[in-house]
Amino acid sequence: METVARISHTSALILQTIRAGYIYGFDIMDVTGLPSGTIYPALRRLENESLLRGDWEDSKIALRQDRPPRRYYKLTRQGKDALISAVERYPLLARLAPEEKVARR
Amino acid sequence: MQANPQIRLLIWQCKFLLRGASLLVPKPQRAAWYQEWFGEVWHWLHFLAESGRLNSHTCVELARHCWGAFPDAAWHRFDHKKVSRAFDETPRTARFCLSAILFALLSLILVTGLAPTIRSGFKPLPFQQPDRLAYVSMHGSFTKYDEENLFREAAKWAESSKTAEMVAAYSWHPVSLKFPNDRVSDISARVSPNFFDLLGNKAAMGRLFTPADETNCAGCVVITHRLWEAQFNSDRNVVGKTISVDDHPGSVIGVLPESFVFIFPEVSVWMLPGWGTTTNNFADRTGAVLRMAPHVSLAQAQQEFRQFAQAGGYSQPQMESFVSRAHQGVKLYLFFTVLSLFGGIALGSSRLGGAKTRKLKLSFRHTLRWWGFFSLKTLLLLALCFVGSLEFTGRVSIILTGSVHPLVGPFATWLFLVTAMVALSWSLHDQGRRCRFCLRRLGNEASVGTPGYLLLDWWGTELVCSDGHGLLHVPEMKSSWQEFDQWVSLDESWKPLFEHEETVHTP
Numbered sequence: 001m002e003t004v005a006r007i008s009h010t011s012a013l014i015l016q017t018i019r020a021g022y023i024y025g026f027d028i029m030d031v032t033g034l035p036s037g038t039i040y041p042a043l044r045r046l047e048n049e050s051l052l053r054g055d056w057e058d059s060k061i062a063l064r065q066d067r068p069p070r071r072y073y074k075l076t077r078q079g080k081d082a083l084i085s086a087v088e089r090y091p092l093l094a095r096l097a098p099e100e101k102v103a104r105r
Numbered sequence: 106m107q108a109n110p111q112i113r114l115l116i117w118q119c120k121f122l123l124r125g126a127s128l129l130v131p132k133p134q135r136a137a138w139y140q141e142w143f144g145e146v147w148h149w150l151h152f153l154a155e156s157g158r159l160n161s162h163t164c165v166e167l168a169r170h171c172w173g174a175f176p177d178a179a180w181h182r183f184d185h186k187k188v189s190r191a192f193d194e195t196p197r198t199a200r201f202c203l204s205a206i207l208f209a210l211l212s213l214i215l216v217t218g219l220a221p222t223i224r225s226g227f228k229p230l231p232f233q234q235p236d237r238l239a240y241v242s243m244h245g246s247f248t249k250y251d252e253e254n255l256f257r258e259a260a261k262w263a264e265s266s267k268t269a270e271m272v273a274a275y276s277w278h279p280v281s282l283k284f285p286n287d288r289v290s291d292i293s294a295r296v297s298p299n300f301f302d303l304l305g306n307k308a309a310m311g312r313l314f315t316p317a318d319e320t321n322c323a324g325c326v327v328i329t330h331r332l333w334e335a336q337f338n339s340d341r342n343v344v345g346k347t348i349s350v351d352d353h354p355g356s357v358i359g360v361l362p363e364s365f366v367f368i369f370p371e372v373s374v375w376m377l378p379g380w381g382t383t384t385n386n387f388a389d390r391t392g393a394v395l396r397m398a399p400h401v402s403l404a405q406a407q408q409e410f411r412q413f414a415q416a417g418g419y420s421q422p423q424m425e426s427f428v429s430r431a432h433q434g435v436k437l438y439l440f441f442t443v444l445s446l447f448g449g450i451a452l453g454s455s456r457l458g459g460a461k462t463r464k465l466k467l468s469f470r471h472t473l474r475w476w477g478f479f480s481l482k483t484l485l486l487l488a489l490c491f492v493g494s495l496e497f498t499g500r501v502s503i504i505l506t507g508s509v510h511p512l513v514g515p516f517a518t519w520l521f522l523v524t525a526m527v528a529l530s531w532s533l534h535d536q537g538r539r540c541r542f543c544l545r546r547l548g549n550e551a552s553v554g555t556p557g558y559l560l561l562d563w564w565g566t567e568l569v570c571s572d573g574h575g576l577l578h579v580p581e582m583k584s585s586w587q588e589f590d591q592w593v594s595l596d597e598s599w600k601p602l603f604e605h606e607e608t609v610h611t612p
Contacts, residue, residue, distance in 0.1 A: 026145045029170070036173025040142075041180035067151075068144040 007051070010034065012086035012093055014042050015051065015079055023072045043073060051079035112154055115164065119146045122171040129178035138181065142174050194571060199478050199544035202535070206485040213489060217496040226435060230427065231364040233305025234396075238427035239403060241410050242392040256378045258417045259297055259393045266413070268406040269395040273297035276391040277372055283349035284336050291332070293350060293374040294367075300375075301327075303396050304367070311344040311359030314377060318358075323379040326355035330363040332373040350374060371499070394427075437518065438491045442484060445529045449483055450476065452533055471542060478544055479536050486528035494521035538577070540570035541592055547577050556581070570595075573603030 007015070013032055022031050029039045046052040052073050062069035075083065087093050123142050130138045149167065153159040195201050214220050232238060259274035266272060277294040301313040309330060318325050326348055328337075337343045346357050355376065397406050407424045414422030467475065498517040538547050547568035554564035565580040578591040 024145065025141070026149050026170075036170045037176035038173075040173065040177035044177070044180055068140065068147050070144045070148060071141045 007046075007082050007086050009086075009090055009093070010038065011042055011046055011051075012083060012090055014039065014046065015075060015083040015086070016093060018052065018073050019075055019080070019083060023074060024070050028073075046079070047073070049078075050076055051082050052076065109154070111159070112150060115150055115167065116147065119143075119150070119167065119171050122168075123174050126171075126174040126178040129175070130181045134181055138178065142177075146171065194545075197546035197548065197571070199539070202546075203478070203481060203485065206482065206489060210485060210489045210492065213492050213496075217492070217500075220492055220496055222495050222499060223435075223492065225366055228364070231306065231362065231366060232427070235427050237397050237399075238304070238394060239397060239406055239424055240392055240394045240427060241414060241422055241424045253378065254417070255391050255393065256295075256297060258413070262393070262395075262410070262413045266395075266409060268398055268401045268409045270398050271299060271303040272393055272395045273300040273303045274378075274391070274393045275300060275367075278390060280351050280374065282332075282336075282374065283352070287336065289336075291374065292372045293376060294372045295376050295378050295380055298377060300394070303394060306362065306365060308359035309362040310341070311357070313359050313361075314375075319377055319379060322356075322358065323377060324353070324355045325358045325377060326350065327359045327361060327375040328357055329361050329365065329373045329375075333360045348374070350376065350380070353380070355380075437521070438487065441522065441525055442487050445487060445525060446480055446483060449479065449529055449533055453479060453536060467541060474544065475536075475541065479532065482535070483529060483532045486532055487525050490521055490524035490528050494518075494524060537590055538568065540572070540574045541594075542574040543570065543572055545570060545572065553578075554581075571603065573599050 013034075014028060017028050017031050020031075022028050025036070025039055025043065028034075028043075029036055032039070043052065043054070047054050053076050054071050054073050056071055057069040059069050120143065123139060123146070126142075127135050127139045146167070149170070150159075153163050153167075229235075230238075255276065256274045259272045263269065263272035273296060275294055275296045277292055280291060280293040282289050282291050282293075296314070298314045298316045298319045302315075306313065308327070310333075311327075313327055314325065328343075328348070333339060333343060337346070340346075343357055343360060348355050348357055355374075361375070393410075395406065395410070397403070403424075403426050410424050411422055494517045498513050498520060502513045535546070539545065540547060547570055549569045549571070551567045551569075552565075553567050556564055563578070563580065564582065565578055568577045568579065570576075573595055575592055575594040578593065580588060580590070
């Protein structure tokens with residue numbers, strides 16, 4: 001039997017923001033207005049529950065530009081399913097969702 | 106890339122915070138965690154600097170962002186599910202129960218100033234040959250006694266006694282002491298002139314009473330070391346200074362040694378009988394102390410002094426050897442503790458002796474743990490009651506009446522007995538609600554059955570061990586005095602029901 005993760009409103013908002021193209025911690029924080037103390041633990045939990053996947057930026061690119069690499073997040077298939085289910089449960093989530101953004105890398 | 110000094114300083118400050126927070130993160134994840142946070146901060150800071158938005162307001166925002174690293178790091182260290190489970194489970198453990206009682210006991214000892222009443226009981230008595238001393242009191246009577254009469258009688262007893270070398274009378278009462286800068290309520294004692302001589306005490310400063318003082322020095326006062334320190338600032342020239350006792354001026358002739366305690370430590374001023382007449386209506390406030398002659402037993406002295414006291418008009422005189430009240434208290438505690446433990450074990454055994462529980466095969470180790478925990482818990486609880494009763498009753502009396510009331514002793518004993526019974530009942534009840542194997546307090550109470558069908562079916566509450574060792578059936582209404590709570594052990598096949606899931610998924 002296929003299971004769909006049950007997520008909180010905050011988690012759903014974060015998933016929605018990532019789907020809109022805001023894919024790293026600061027960007028998500030900037031868009032949602034949630035504090036860093038909420039965003040990062042939520043990202044860890046969602047990653048632990050396999051709803052998100054975090055990948056490090058290619059270190060060569062970062063090294064060439066003399067800056068530290070960043071960690072980018074993207075939704076997994078379970079994450080997308082969980083978000084669809086959450087949008088059904090939280091109809092107002094669609095109104096809070098940020099506009100789509102072209103991922104800046 | 107060469108950063109300007111302001112950015113370098115901000116990065117250094119952020120690094121400091123992040124490094125601090127990273128200590129919370131478990132070592133294997135620490136480097137990656139730090140790298141992500143530092144990357145975020147670095148990019149944010151440079152974005153602010155490049156866009157010209159680096160100001161005091163955004164610096165505060167950045168600092169707030171960095172402080173957010175602490176909850177994130179804590180999340181890594183303490184998984185919130187594990188933490189909430191720990192909060193729920195830890196108070197159920199036997200270790201927590203014992204630690205909580207021990208903590209309460211230690212706190213109580215600290216609050217009372219390291220239990221001075223009990224400590225004084227373990228110190229050697231500050232008298233010469235204390236085994237030869239005894240005191241006469243008139244317990245069990247509320248007849249009003251004239252103190253002067255007792256002082257006269259004591260002198261007569263000393264003359265005619267064949268069992269005592271010396272006899273001295275004492276009486277005590279609350280007084281008001283006035284000092285140049287202070288006025289306090291305290292306790293004073295009036296004693297026969299040979300009182301300190303009889304006890305064999307020497308003054309720490311100045312001198313103590315002599316028989317000649319009765320006529321020559323009626324206003325002489327001896328003070329305790331405590332009063333000398335508190336009211337005379339440990340003045341070496343205290344001898345000769347005046348002290349006002351109930352608005353009568355007195356002259357200090359000596360200071361008692363620090364170790365001196367007679368009857369109880371609150372008495373701070375010692376005076377001669379000529380100070381004034383007071384009629385005491387409590388037997389405990391008057392008495393006589395005697396030094397027995399060599400080779401005279403306590404029983405012989407008791408027989409003689411009982412006759413003396415009765416001839417003097419004192420009803421129910423009582424004579425005891427000179428042991429401290431704290432020693433008597435410790436004896437009472439030990440006696441009641443042993444009684445409670447045996448009683449508790451007997452009661453607990455019968456409660457656990459229900460039909461279902463007899464089938465329970467506990468290993469020797471588990472049985473030892475079970476009764477060991479019960480004994481230790483009960484001992485600590487009784488110690489808590491003992492310290493509380495003994496230390497607080499005296500203090501409450503001083504707060505309420507300004508003196509140690511004569512009924513404090515019996516009240517402390519009764520308070521100990523009552524609180525000890527409550528503690529023992531709770532200890533037994535708590536033991537009955539614990540898992541027979543892991544000693545955890547049982548939980549997840551579920552009401553089973555229907556009250557209306559009592560005759561047809563069982564009605565009661567079921568409690569479960571969170572580790573799945575067994576169930577406890579507690580009947581709501583006992584049909585006979587032999588019906589006890591029933592323990593049912595669960596075998597390995599039940600284990601999957603009690604495994605703790607880390608994630609919750611809905612179908």
